[in-house]
Amino acid sequence: MIFYQFMEATGAEIVVRCLAEEGVEFVFGYPGGAVLNIYDEIFKQNKFKHVLVRHEQAAVHAADAYARSTGRVGVALVTSGPGVTNAVTGIATAYMDSIPIVVVTGQVPTPAIGLDAFQEVDTVGITRPCVKHNFLVKDVKDLAATMKKAFIIAATGRPGPVVVDVPKDVTYHTTDFEYPATVEMRSYSPVVKGHSGQMKRAVQMLLEAKRPMIYAGGGVVLGDASEQLAELTRLLGFPVTNTLMGLGGYPATDRQNLGMLGMHGTYEANMAMQHSDVLLAVGARFDDRVIGNPAHFAREQRRIIHIDVDPSSISKRVKVDVPIVGDVKNVLTDMLALLKQAKEKPDAAALNAWWTQIELWRSKNCLKYNRSSPIIKPQYVVEKLWEVTKGDAFVTSDVGQHQMWAAQYYKFDKPRRWINSGGLGTMGVGLPYAMGVQLAFPDAQVACITGESSIQMNIQELSTCKQYRIPVKVITLNNRYMGMVRQWQEFFYGSRYAESYMESLPDFVKLAESYGHVGMRIDKPEDVEAALKEAFSPALRERMVFMDFQTDQTENVFPMVEGGKGLSEMILAEEL
Amino acid sequence: MSRRHIISLLMENEAGALSRVAGLFSARAYNIESLTVAPTEDATLSRMTIVTVGSEDIIEQITKQLNKLVDVIKVMDLTEGSHIERELMLVKLRAVGADREEIKRTADIFRGNIIDVTESTYTIELTGAGSKLDAFLEAIDSASIIETVRTGASGIGRGERSLKV
Ligand SMILES: Cc1cc2nc3c(=O)[nH]c(=O)nc-3n(C[C@H](O)[C@H](O)[C@H](O)COP(=O)(O)OP(=O)(O)OC[C@H]3O[C@@H](n4cnc5c(N)ncnc54)[C@H](O)[C@@H]3O)c2cc1C
Ligand SMILES: Cc1ncc(C[n+]2csc(CCOP(=O)(O)OP(=O)(O)O)c2C)c(N)n1
Ligand SMILES: [Mg+2]
Numbered sequence: 001m002i003f004y005q006f007m008e009a010t011g012a013e014i015v016v017r018c019l020a021e022e023g024v025e026f027v028f029g030y031p032g033g034a035v036l037n038i039y040d041e042i043f044k045q046n047k048f049k050h051v052l053v054r055h056e057q058a059a060v061h062a063a064d065a066y067a068r069s070t071g072r073v074g075v076a077l078v079t080s081g082p083g084v085t086n087a088v089t090g091i092a093t094a095y096m097d098s099i100p101i102v103v104v105t106g107q108v109p110t111p112a113i114g115l116d117a118f119q120e121v122d123t124v125g126i127t128r129p130c131v132k133h134n135f136l137v138k139d140v141k142d143l144a145a146t147m148k149k150a151f152i153i154a155a156t157g158r159p160g161p162v163v164v165d166v167p168k169d170v171t172y173h174t175t176d177f178e179y180p181a182t183v184e185m186r187s188y189s190p191v192v193k194g195h196s197g198q199m200k201r202a203v204q205m206l207l208e209a210k211r212p213m214i215y216a217g218g219g220v221v222l223g224d225a226s227e228q229l230a231e232l233t234r235l236l237g238f239p240v241t242n243t244l245m246g247l248g249g250y251p252a253t254d255r256q257n258l259g260m261l262g263m264h265g266t267y268e269a270n271m272a273m274q275h276s277d278v279l280l281a282v283g284a285r286f287d288d289r290v291i292g293n294p295a296h297f298a299r300e301q302r303r304i305i306h307i308d309v310d311p312s313s314i315s316k317r318v319k320v321d322v323p324i325v326g327d328v329k330n331v332l333t334d335m336l337a338l339l340k341q342a343k344e345k346p347d348a349a350a351l352n353a354w355w356t357q358i359e360l361w362r363s364k365n366c367l368k369y370n371r372s373s374p375i376i377k378p379q380y381v382v383e384k385l386w387e388v389t390k391g392d393a394f395v396t397s398d399v400g401q402h403q404m405w406a407a408q409y410y411k412f413d414k415p416r417r418w419i420n421s422g423g424l425g426t427m428g429v430g431l432p433y434a435m436g437v438q439l440a441f442p443d444a445q446v447a448c449i450t451g452e453s454s455i456q457m458n459i460q461e462l463s464t465c466k467q468y469r470i471p472v473k474v475i476t477l478n479n480r481y482m483g484m485v486r487q488w489q490e491f492f493y494g495s496r497y498a499e500s501y502m503e504s505l506p507d508f509v510k511l512a513e514s515y516g517h518v519g520m521r522i523d524k525p526e527d528v529e530a531a532l533k534e535a536f537s538p539a540l541r542e543r544m545v546f547m548d549f550q551t552d553q554t555e556n557v558f559p560m561v562e563g564g565k566g567l568s569e570m571i572l573a574e575e576l
Numbered sequence: 577m578s579r580r581h582i583i584s585l586l587m588e589n590e591a592g593a594l595s596r597v598a599g600l601f602s603a604r605a606y607n608i609e610s611l612t613v614a615p616t617e618d619a620t621l622s623r624m625t626i627v628t629v630g631s632e633d634i635i636e637q638i639t640k641q642l643n644k645l646v647d648v649i650k651v652m653d654l655t656e657g658s659h660i661e662r663e664l665m666l667v668k669l670r671a672v673g674a675d676r677e678e679i680k681r682t683a684d685i686f687r688g689n690i691i692d693v694t695e696s697t698y699t700i701e702l703t704g705a706g707s708k709l710d711a712f713l714e715a716i717d718s719a720s721i722i723e724t725v726r727t728g729a730s731g732i733g734r735g736e737r738s739l740k741v
Contacts, residue, residue: 124592125595128592128599129599129603133647136591136592153646185646186649186741187588187649310644311640311643312637312640312641312643312644315633315636316637319633
């Protein structure tokens with residue numbers, strides 16, 4: 001863009017040009033007083049498309065999903081004050097799952113800051129605990145470099161959201177504009193290469209293992225390292241498990257994959273995790289939903305190798321023996337080279353015995369459910385969705401039981417196909433997530449598996465889907481309950497269902513139709529497959545379809561590790 | 577086992593830098609005994625000294641989390657090696673009658689300076705490690721203390737041990 005160099009530009013023009021220079025495709029946003037100059041510049045350009053959402057929370061979620069599905073930085077733009085506070089849930093959601101987004105926020109003019117001006121909030125202060133970094137740009141001369149820094153910080157190291165707060169006067173002040181190719185930051189240099197001594201120790205430890213286990217998390221997806229993970233896992237012949245955030249990081253249909261672990265993980269994954277003697281943790285952060293009671297987890301003797309780009313993820317909740325700080329792709333590549341050079345091979349006899357044990361655990365078939373029920377089982381809907389979409393859809397979800405069933409029954413073979421809120425567990429992400437993904441991949445099949453409660457938290461986005469003809473398929477597992485809450489109340493609160501019943505539901509079919517979408521209500525198991533086939537048929541390819549599946553109200557998610565219990569102390573379906 | 581640690585750090589002297597550190601400590605429920613901050617000879621840098629108490633694991637997390645802040649350039653746990661710690665205290669004391677001499681003697685023993693005098697008060701300036709300042713306060717009759725102001729500790733490594741960009 002030589003043309004732009006050294007030309008006077010307003011702050012608003014600079015924001016827009018920086019976004020164009022970054023190759024941004026979509027800006028998800030909502031206008032307001034403080035950002036009107038920026039919107040005026042957006043009006044005049046054609047480098048990127050602005051997507052007008054119906055609530056700022058959805059703008060950030062959509063940008064976040066764009067990032068999750070493409071691996072590129074997502075961008076949202078909101079106005080000051082209420083625009084920012086509405087965006088905070090979206091920012092915190094991205095922060096907890098380490099998602100690279102840049103959120104540009106309008107601010108009151110610099111002379112008005114601190115005077116309780118109209119639509120003023122302390123954006124930097126409010127967002128500080130839930131961003132990787134944030135900036136208040138007080139001088140238009142700093143704007144271009146700050147935008148560059150924001151994109152660099154968001155995307156490198158452990159990714160995360162960055163907020164750039166731009167006061168209104170800065171958007172009309174002018175300066176010479178040049179977009180820097182890069183910006184040096186003496187205080188910021190994430191480690192990318194692993195320590196060679198530690199990697200050698202790790203490889204040695206893996207080769208000595210009798211009961212090895214690979215525990216792969218969201219870092220594999222974020223670091224685009226699934227090929228390396230697959231190669232390493234196959235070379236070693238070890239079992240592997242994925243966290244909720246790591247699903248797709250290793251093919252789910254591969255025999256070596258024991259499925260998801262954790263609170264609602266499979267029996268075999270949790271047992272193997274608990275009883276392993278050498279554990280290789282790759283881009284996973286030993287979350288409390290994953291290891292259960294840490295004291296119980298520590299009861300078994302096991303040596304742990306932990307690869308993570310963020311040193312603070314290592315030995316935070318669980319002490320590890322071999323920490324390897326670095327980018328997972330680099331580290332796995334280097335470890336693969338070391339493995340191939342090594343004279344030793346994994347202990348075949350020990351591995352055989354270990355796999356025999358694992359197959360025994362697997363034969364429990366912990367994900368079985370009643371297939372002859374006259375009421376639609378939610379698991380069945382997800383299984384059928386997997387079949388109908390040939391396992392190749394992008395699936396977003398909301399938060400609740402349906403999220404767990406989606407994770408358990410949709411077998412993700414590819415990374416970046418499973419888009420959900422793991423760390424914050426934000427109800428309402430599903431529909432805006434689906435929008436972000438569908439815009440990034442217009443030809444792909446995009447399904448949003450949701451609950452009747454979650455979907456209502458951002459249902460206004462049906463209007464955005466109409467405006468931009470976003471043909472996502474919403475699959476509501478409608479159990480007329482906040483099912484996840486109801487499940488806990490059933491188990492731990494004597495079945496006292498306090499405020500977890502979703503009364504006064506809308507007629508979702510009519511609601512969808514009122515926006516010009518296709519609505520379907522499915523009541524019987526025998527209609528499930530046909531309905532899904534229709535929704536994903538060429539005839540409805542261009543249409544947004546809202547499917548309301550009336551599912552079993554009393555179904556629970558199994559296996560389940562209760563709070564405070566050990567990972568191997570699961571409640572299984574048959575035990576009730 | 578919990579121990580007292582003195583953590584020194586250098587960070588970009590930007591608006592809001594202090595709140596990033598203070599916010600980190602409160603959000604993660606780490607202890608702060610004291611926190612001091614001022615620009616260095618290079619005005620683009622702020623130097624901070626944080627006194628905190630925690631187990632080895634917590635101190636490890638604290639240093640990692642501080643390092644993770646984008647504006648932080650370097651972090652050093654001074655208590656890991658030999659170091660010097662100093663704190664400044666100003667104490668205003670009720671000093672009348674026989675107490676006047678007694679207070680002056682105690683101040684001398686602690687190498688304090690009387691920096692303000694009225695008919696009924698002394699204000700004493702005292703520098704030293706936190707424990708010395710505590711000892712001074714213990715040596716003084718608590719009834720005579722009108723007010724105390726402490727800066728919180730500043731620390732520096734001994735000899736060649738230094739924290740520089
Ligand atoms: C209702 C509900 C139930 C849940 N139940 C479960 C459950 O049963 N099982 C489960 O697993 N989760 C469950 N979760 C999700 C859970 O809360 C956590 O979000 C999840 O376990 C974290 O996944 P992760 O460890 O892979 O870490 P992520 O949050 O994905 O973090 C990624 C890690 O990788 C690192 N990293 C990032 N990029 C790189 C890179 N390039 N190189 C190296 N390292 C990198 C990061 O520093 C971080 O430490 C549930 C959530 C909800 C809402
Ligand atoms: C914004 C928000 N509020 C509250 C919760 C707590 N919560 C977790 S799951 C859940 C119920 C979800 O109900 P629904 O969307 O119907 O899904 P189901 O569990 O029935 O499948 C609630 C209220 C949350 N995760 N997010
Ligand atoms: Mg429900």
